[in-house]
Amino acid sequence: MEPDAVDSVDRVEHGSDPAVEYDFSANCNPRIPDGTREVYRAALERARSYPDGYDAFRRAAAAFVGCAPQQVIPTAGGMAAIRLTIETVVTASSSVLVPTPSFGEYAREVRLQGATPAFVPFEELLAVDPEDHALVVLPTPNNPTGELPDRDDLLAFVDRCRSVDTVVLVDEAFLGFTDQPSLAGTPGVVVARSLTKLFGLPGLRMGYAVATDEVGERLHNAVKPWAMGVPSAAVGSHCLAASEFVARTRERVRRERDRLTEALSDRFEVASSRAPFVLVDVGTDPGPIRRSLRAAGIAVRDATTFRRLDTHIRIAVRTPEENELLIDALLDV
Structure with missing residues (x-):
């Protein structure tokens, strides 16, 4: 590491909001392996x-x-x-x-x-x-x-x-x-x-x-x-x-990611994804949408902190029940 560079480099924003009940801002599996x-x-x-x-x-x-x-x-x-x-x-x-x-x-x-x-x-x-x-x-x-x-x-x-x-x-x-x-x-x-x-x-x-x-x-x-x-x-x-946990996780994420994409695409532009999250272009400043969701106990990632993205949020794929709640809340905003 270059000592002279340290003072000129800022911290980077990340997802994760433990203060809410439903955290879609961090891309972590909501389940862990048995044992x-x-x-x-x-x-x-x-x-x-x-x-x-x-x-x-x-x-x-x-x-x-x-x-x-x-x-x-x-x-x-x-x-x-x-x-x-x-x-x-x-x-x-x-x-x-x-x-x-x-x-x-x-x-x-x-x-x-x-x-x-x-x-x-x-x-x-x-x-x-x-x-x-x-x-x-x-x-x-x-x-x-x-x-x-x-x-x-x-x-x-x-x-x-x-x-x-x-x-x-x-x-x-x-x-x-x-x-x-x-x-x-x-x-x-x-x-x-x-x-x-x-x-x-x-x-x-x-x-x-x-x-x-x-x-x-x-x-x-x-x-x-x-x-x-x-x-x-x-x-x-x-x-x-x-290995069985990994196989089940892959299938659940694929299925639920497809469901999120299909449900949200009627209103928003949703990028095709192979990851456990989807990038959603809400078409405007996402701040009001994020605040409205947070009032309902839901956190999503502010994707405007990434380069080239000005009107986006990122949504993690979670359990079927949580994903259904997110869909309903986001479509009601």
């Missing part, structure tokens, strides 16, 4: 010692994304994997391709390194020439639009980046909600994964990076010791093995 609480309690006694190397977590993560265990670098959430990658790849003289609209922390982390984010519309990112850029940030699916490029198109872009020595940071925080395979283990790629979203446990800070070759070695060397707590590693291993 998670018991695993957490059992790990508390082991937390009296330092973590033992994360072997079980690495094996579980590797099996989940289809890579070798030694390629997995445990981190305190996906955000820590993103920062670790940028810190080890980017210098103060670097340019980094950053999509827009997208997660605001990408550009913030680049600026904290003293580097320059080169903003590109997400829909044009795979057509950009990556030469002369140290890194490309590629979220799959993208937040807040929910767009997910075809895997073959992603691999073709990675090949182009690799040919000019540009590292690709693929943020797969929401990919687990889809059936598209991970890019984990692909040369020239660092994959950042989070267990926050899919398994509904943002407070435990469970995540990991996956990288190969020289970049992987640099991440292994640079990661902080004891990067994840013992309970988090135990719960993470448990969740990553919960």
Whole structure:
């Protein structure tokens, strides 16, 4: 991190509003795998010692994304994997391709390194020439639009980046909600994964990076010791093995996302999404709509804080009952 850059970089707004009864502003699964609480309690006694190397977590993560265990670098959430990658790849003289609209922390982390984010519309990112850029940030699916490029198109872009020595940071925080395979283990790629979203446990800070070759070695060397707590590693291993839970979640999210899209499309413009959220253009300043919903105990994400979005809200996909309540409330505004 570049010390001189710290004072000039602002914080980024995020979703999550625990003060309301129905929080559609954060994209976390409203359900968690069976047995998670018991695993957490059992790990508390082991937390009296330092973590033992994360072997079980690495094996579980590797099996989940289809890579070798030694390629997995445990981190305190996906955000820590993103920062670790940028810190080890980017210098103060670097340019980094950053999509827009997208997660605001990408550009913030680049600026904290003293580097320059080169903003590109997400829909044009795979057509950009990556030469002369140290890194490309590629979220799959993208937040807040929910767009997910075809895997073959992603691999073709990675090949182009690799040919000019540009590292690709693929943020797969929401990919687990889809059936598209991970890019984990692909040369020239660092994959950042989070267990926050899919398994509904943002407070435990469970995540990991996956990288190969020289970049992987640099991440292994640079990661902080004891990067994840013992309970988090135990719960993470448990969740990553919960294949039936993941399958049920994917089906529920697909079904409910389609229902939200269909119900809201008669009044608003709803972007096609492969993620556990939908981006809704309400056609005007969304402030009054958000305030009206909040008075009914419902929070949605103000998407005008993302670049290129002025009249949008983002709505997380939750349980069928909660989604029905949101539909009724939003159509009555």
